[in-house]
Amino acid sequence: MEEVLVEWAKAVHRENPVVDAHLDLAAEVYRRRIYRERDVVERRYLRRFLEAGVNVCVSSVFVASGDLPEKGLHVAMAQIAALREDLEPVRDVIGVVTSRAELEGALRDGRIAVLLSLEGLDPVGGDLYLLRAFYDLGVRGAGLTWSRPNVFARGCCKAGEMKEIRGGLTELGREAVAKMEELGMYVDVSHLNNDGFADVLECAKRPFVASHSDAWTVHENYRNLRDEQIAALASCGGVIGVNACGTIAGAAPYPREEAIECLCRHVEHMVCVAGAEHVGLGFDLCNGLSAATPRLCFETEKDDLLLHHGEMVMLSARLLERGMTEDTLAGVIGGNFLRYFRKVLL
Numbered sequence: 001m002e003e004v005l006v007e008w009a010k011a012v013h014r015e016n017p018v019v020d021a022h023l024d025l026a027a028e029v030y031r032r033r034i035y036r037e038r039d040v041v042e043r044r045y046l047r048r049f050l051e052a053g054v055n056v057c058v059s060s061v062f063v064a065s066g067d068l069p070e071k072g073l074h075v076a077m078a079q080i081a082a083l084r085e086d087l088e089p090v091r092d093v094i095g096v097v098t099s100r101a102e103l104e105g106a107l108r109d110g111r112i113a114v115l116l117s118l119e120g121l122d123p124v125g126g127d128l129y130l131l132r133a134f135y136d137l138g139v140r141g142a143g144l145t146w147s148r149p150n151v152f153a154r155g156c157c158k159a160g161e162m163k164e165i166r167g168g169l170t171e172l173g174r175e176a177v178a179k180m181e182e183l184g185m186y187v188d189v190s191h192l193n194n195d196g197f198a199d200v201l202e203c204a205k206r207p208f209v210a211s212h213s214d215a216w217t218v219h220e221n222y223r224n225l226r227d228e229q230i231a232a233l234a235s236c237g238g239v240i241g242v243n244a245c246g247t248i249a250g251a252a253p254y255p256r257e258e259a260i261e262c263l264c265r266h267v268e269h270m271v272c273v274a275g276a277e278h279v280g281l282g283f284d285l286c287n288g289l290s291a292a293t294p295r296l297c298f299e300t301e302k303d304d305l306l307l308h309h310g311e312m313v314m315l316s317a318r319l320l321e322r323g324m325t326e327d328t329l330a331g332v333i334g335g336n337f338l339r340y341f342r343k344v345l346l
């Protein structure tokens with residue numbers, strides 16, 4: 001990569017908002033704190049966030065299948081508490097935001113804003129009123145399910161599998177969408193199967209996101225979106241975050257050039273189908289969580305196409321090299337998701 005391109009990309013990151021719409025940060029912090037590690041975000045993420053100029057990061061709250069159903073509620077709350085406690089000593093640099101005013105305040109003061117999102121409503125169980133409790137804990141987004149069935153919906157298969165799972169939202173799932181919209185939480189369709197996507201499209205009244213999904217046309221994987229889904233989500237005013245998980249995107253982490261090239265193809269295809277204002281990044285970097293959770297079985301392992309957030313700049317440089325305009329890139333690296341969050345947060 002030519003130095004001049006990297007410098008150009010760095011300047012775009014410096015001058016524009018940068019957003020990662022999906023990172024399993026709370027889950028990793030929770031796991032590492034079990035092993036008595038402290039200051040996890042400061043020691044493992046902050047320098048890279050600053051390198052890439054990250055302004056907003058959505059932390060998912062992800063409960064592994066082994067903790068469900070009995071420990072779902074406990075683990076979800078523990079993850080939120082662990083993350084908040086971990087961020088306390090660095091609150092002048094990074095912290096959870098729960099409203100548009102707090103988001104604007106963080107941007108104005110140069111603090112990194114962390115938004116909380118539930119990756120699956122499993123911790124809520126059948127008690128939909130618990131959504132309000134999570135809202136009160138600061139959760140501002142949620143997917144109905146991870147890649148597994150629950151009382152709300154059925155997920156698509158895991159990234160490493162290749163089988164179609166049918167069946168859309170349950171009646172409770174539709175109620176959950178309405179309740180989330182009423183509370184001011186955004187709906188995330190990543191991990192839903194195709195029938196579930198169609199049902200959300202039909203019953204959602206507000207724009208929704210796919211925080212970490214790639215394009216089926218570029219790589220056939222059930223975690224990815226068909227062109228008609230990409231177009232439909234965009235026409236409702238939503239944003240899609242391109243996922244950097246190798247199995248989902250369709251590449252291996254090495255050689256590095258090919259990994260980044262693969263992400264470029266997904267970004268460019270999304271921009272082509274959705275329009276430049278509806279594409280963002282939700283990298284879903286999992287190496288940290290995998291390392292923190294030795295006995296847990298994930299969708300994928302050691303599969304991240306970006307080794308850390310600092311490498312966002314390399315992706316941006318490559319997109320510029322391949323002909324993306326600076327305006328489009330500025331939207332993709334964060335402008336589009338930021339506009340969305342400004343709209344949906346109360």
Ligand SMILES: [Zn+2]
Pocket residue numbers: 119190191212284
């Ligand atoms: Zn996920």
